[in-house]
Amino acid sequence: MRYPHAALFAAASFFSLSVAAPFASHNKRSLVEREGIIYDVFEHAVTGSTIEYVKDSGICETTAGVRQYSGYLSVGDNMNMFFWFFEARQNPSNAPLAMWFNGGPGCSGLIGLFQENGPCKFELGNTFPMNNTFSFNNYANMLYIDQPIGVGFSYGNNTVNSTVTAAPYVWNLLQAFYAAFPEYTSRDFGMFTESYGGHFGPEFVRYIQEQNAAGKGEHVNIVALGINNGWYDSEIQELSYIPYSYNNTYKQLIDKKQYDELMLSYTDDCLPDLRRCQGSASDLDCGNADRVCYAVIDNTIYQAAPSFDVYDIRAAVDNPEPPKNYLDYLDDPAIKKAIGARTTYQECPDGPFDKFQRTGDGARSFLAQLGEVVSSGLSVLIWAGDADWICNWPGNYDVANVINYPGRSAFAGKDLVPYTVNGVERGEFKTQDNLSFLRVYEAGHLVMYYQPELALQVFKQTMSKAAITST
Known part of the structure; x- marks a missing residue:
């Protein structure tokens, strides 16, 4: 994920x-x-x-x-x-x-x-x-x-x-x-x-x-x-959000005007920072590139588009699939004991993610x-x-x-x-x-x-x- x-x-x-x-x-x-x-x-x-x-x-x-x-x-x-x-x-x-x-x-x-x-x-x-x-x-x-x-x-x-x-x-x-x-x-x-x-x-x-x-x-x-x-590779894949959001086989998320604006934002704002990151490889430049591209591409599409699940464009944000039943299952003390687990299960905790974000990984x-x-x-x-x-x-x-x-x-x-x-x-x-x-x-x-x-x-x-x- x-x-x-x-x-x-x-x-x-x-x-x-x-x-x-x-x-x-x-x-x-x-x-x-x-x-x-x-x-x-x-x-x-x-x-x-x-x-x-x-x-x-x-x-x-x-x-x-x-x-x-x-x-x-x-x-x-x-x-x-x-x-x-x-x-x-x-x-x-x-x-x-x-x-x-x-x-x-x-x-x-x-x-x-x-x-x-x-x-x-x-x-x-x-x-x-x-x-x-x-x-x-x-x-x-x-x-x-x-x-x-x-x-x-x-x-x-x-x-x-x-x-x-x-x-x-x-x-x-x-x-x-x-x-x-x-x-x-x-x-x-x-x-x-x-x-x-x-x-x-x-x-x-x-x-x-x-x-x-x-x-x-x-x-x-x-x-x-x-x-x-x-x-x-962010340079390739940040760009791919724009045409995919405009024209895919399931659901159009943005219109032509938004498509054109996003393409300009990618060229003028996101791409230069990504290339600066690749050139310097510094935590500062790479972290900045991540934040800028999110703001001008990812978040702009989230705000402009109708409600959708980013992991399955066919569904709304409250998509029940794949089912999350396994989370309750792994929270059962008997199950944890049986498999030798010694702590509370965390599917995608913020702590490890935040460390990667700070280095612009x-x-x-x-x-x-x-x-x-x-x-x-x-x-x-x-x-x-x-x-x-x-x-x-x-x-x-x-x-x-x-x-x-x-x-x-x-x-x-x-x-x-x-x-x-x-x-x-x-x-x-x-x-x-x-x-x-x-x-x-x-x-x-x-x-x-x-x-x-x-x-x-x-x-x-x-x-x-x-x-x-x-x-």
């Missing part, structure tokens, strides 16, 4: 991270009781990190024989990152490993778990979750994380104030996870995210590849990156990092629900067409063609080498909620180290 705006609602190396305890000479395993919860404890000698988790809670995943683990990883001094892991429903001993986290910046990965691609889901009016037939763990072992600290069930000191400073902690978590569960170290690994994941995804993958190249830690066999409705472009990742040969999927406004599909498409990689010219020169699922057209797409772009019909910001069958198909295809194809 990407915040519309707060008013409305260089990284340290891994070995310089502060840790909860001095390094030990050997990994240690034990049991500990905290607040009536029995945790398995794994102390990672190399990093000094500790994983405390509960096994097979029976929450969310009810498929017989499918194991799950949930709990905390200490990624620094009083920095407790919550994770929830589900085995693959089919062939878990050989299935790949994939990580999911949401955007924000500062939104919980459990949004994706309960509202998009996890083993269970809620329907409107339901008190308890039901099985998700199209869960991503049909195919892969899935690891969901709440990052940065202060998000979801994660708690403690939060020193992360930018995409770049967030990356080492995610790598730290993955390293300790591998140490605790070594059977996953050799697996193909994929990273999937959305929204502000357009920042997180490229930088986190780039950081992992940098650590791999330096021979640091356990090698991460990363093969895929998938980002839906991402926020990558949202205005910084991660298009260059995305180009590095695509050029490295990973299977990369850029996809977007076409009813989303906040990270709309034309902006994502324009980003995809300028990614700097060897196949750029060929990719940009192709037209979109129908994408089918079992012979039914559900979107339009194009591919070149290892890069795929997909527009998903009749889907809002959380694509997997609206088109779950399509979502599972493209997830499997991308994790298979190939460009997506129709079926």
